Amino acid sequence: MRIHEIGEFGLIDRLTQRLQPPDTSVIVGIGDDAAVTAYAPGHHVVTTTDMLVEGVHFRTDTIDDRSLGYKSLAVSISDIAAMGGRPRHAVISLALPVAIDVERLEALYEGVRDVCVAYDTHVIGGDVVKTDGPFVISVTLLGEVETGRALLRSTARPGDLVFVTGTVGGSAAGLDYIEHGKGLDVSPDTSDHLLRCHQRPEPQVRAGRWLLASGGCTSANDVSDGLASELNEIAKMSGVRLVVQAEQIPMHHAAVSYAKQRGRDPLDWALFGGEDYQLVGTLDPAKAGDVQNLFAKEGLPLTIIGRVVEGRGVTLAAPDGGEREISPKGYNHFAE
Ligand SMILES: Nc1ncnc2c1ncn2[C@@H]1O[C@H](COP(=O)(O)OP(=O)(O)O)[C@@H](O)[C@H]1O
Ligand SMILES: Cc1ncc(C[n+]2csc(CCOP(=O)(O)OP(=O)(O)O)c2C)c(N)n1
Ligand SMILES: [Mg+2]
Ligand SMILES: [Mg+2]
Ligand SMILES: [Mg+2]
Structure with missing residues (x-):
């Protein structure tokens, strides 16, 4: 199915239906102008963002769509892990060539759900736009870490x-x-x-x-x-x-x-x-x-x-x- 058959909002509905239901940390989730989320007391928010671009990070012959969905979030979850944090909330933006099949994007979102379930993460929003260029997936991930405890790159010492x-x-x-x-x-x-x-x-x-x-x-x-x-x-x-x-x-x-x-x-x-x-x-x-x-x-x-x-x-x-x-x-x- 082509995206124009269901339109932008039809696509968002189909994709977000594939996600797991939000947990109590999501005060306002998908559907409003912005999401509102709660973080545990005594924690700081950890934020990371990465883009995956067709031809640079993936091609249809190097990865299937469901794995691509999984990997798109996994690479950002890894950055939160490197800070010692827990991933909590993700925002996913897609730049879509108009000819891309809806079924491919549905498979992508099944992979997104798989990784969210595995790492207790919730998608709280995103954006979709058309492009004449390559397929681009942009993920911003918010996590939490105990105040003052984040693991840094800058604190190794001689003798370690x-x-x-x-x-x-x-x-x-x-x-x-x-x-x-x-x-x-x-x-x-x-x-x-x-x-x-x-x-x-x-x-x-x-x-x-x-x-x-x-x-x-x-x-x-x-x-x-x-x-x-x-x-x-x-x-x-x-x-x-x-x-x-x-x-x-x-x-x-x-x-x-x-x-x-x-x-x-x-x-x-x-x-x-x-x-x-x-x-x-x-x-x-x-x-x-x-x-x-x-x-x-x-x-x-x-x-x-x-x-x-x-x-x-x-x-x-x-x-x-x-x-x-x-x-x-x-x-x-x-x-x-
Ligand atoms: N366009 C940008 N604007 C502001 N900061 C950026 C930009 N691109 C990368 N950074 C920052 O530079 C740092 C190193 O980025 P990167 O090498 O991509 O880290 P990683 O390999 O962990 O993803 C990070 O703090 C990242 O947020
Ligand atoms: C088709 C294809 N060609 C090459 C690669 C290899 N590759 C692409 S990006 C990358 C590095 C990681 O991506 P980057 O955007 O640098 O992530 P970051 O360091 O910001 O986390 C590698 C090894 C690939 N995954 N797929
Ligand atoms: Mg890099
Ligand atoms: Mg990066
Ligand atoms: Mg990193």
Whole structure:
């Protein structure tokens, strides 16, 4: 069905029908000039926004519409997780080429509902406009964090340990598989994992909440542009140098085995690929053991990959003792 058959308001009705009902934090939801929301006492509001543009962030051959809906919010939920917060309310704006099928947008909103249910988030409004350009999805997400407790990029200190949650490199491996992997003999387990990493990233809200609660996390950032870029952000904003051991960087065996089939170094995907939506940051060395025990008890993977020293920049150390500088190369929208 074409959008002109139901009009702007018909479309909004069809899409918002797919969302979960609002909770008591939504005082005025979809339907009025603006939404009114309540936040828990003793909390600050955490706000983040990101755009996804067809051709830049996705194509119809790289992701299905329902996963795209899921991922559109997941990338913003990840930023709230990196602040140690809880996601609460989302605003979604769509710039739509007039020929786009309504059914595609309905599938998109089923994915939006899936991720909202999984992360206890409510869509409280949005906007739809037509465009002669590409399909654009813009998400603004509001969350909450205990007053004065947000995890920052700027507070790592010499002596701290560097950690990363989960595994990295899987999303870039997934995109490579979509674009180049079809003729290769890749096991279903491997392709399932890589596709899931790229198309259905799971933002690390629980990890962020435990990092905050532990009192042992001295800085955090989420991995959207690649580990190299995110580590450099922490180093720059904290005025320190991070020394990372290459062989400690956690990569899933699916990404490692697929890289071998492609004749690629999986470490390049981990460092420079991006879209892993894991958390990277630093721990107070006196509390790092407790944080590791806590994460083990909660079944949340966390790996120590290096340490913080005086200076600036990021060093990658190899097992043979060799060291090289890791520039903030990664996904950069305006790189040459
Ligand atoms: N057009 C803009 N106007 C104002 N602030 C912006 C703009 N684009 C990005 N920022 C801010 O710059 C910072 C870094 O952005 P970005 O690298 O996109 O962060 P992230 O990778 O976590 O999404 C954020 O605080 C973001 O809000
Ligand atoms: C078709 C397609 N090409 C390339 C990519 C890879 N890619 C696009 S944007 C991006 C980085 C993350 O997006 P960005 O807008 O920089 O998010 P932010 O850092 O603001 O969170 C990556 C790795 C992709 N996902 N899909
Ligand atoms: Mg951003
Ligand atoms: Mg971020
Ligand atoms: Mg980016």
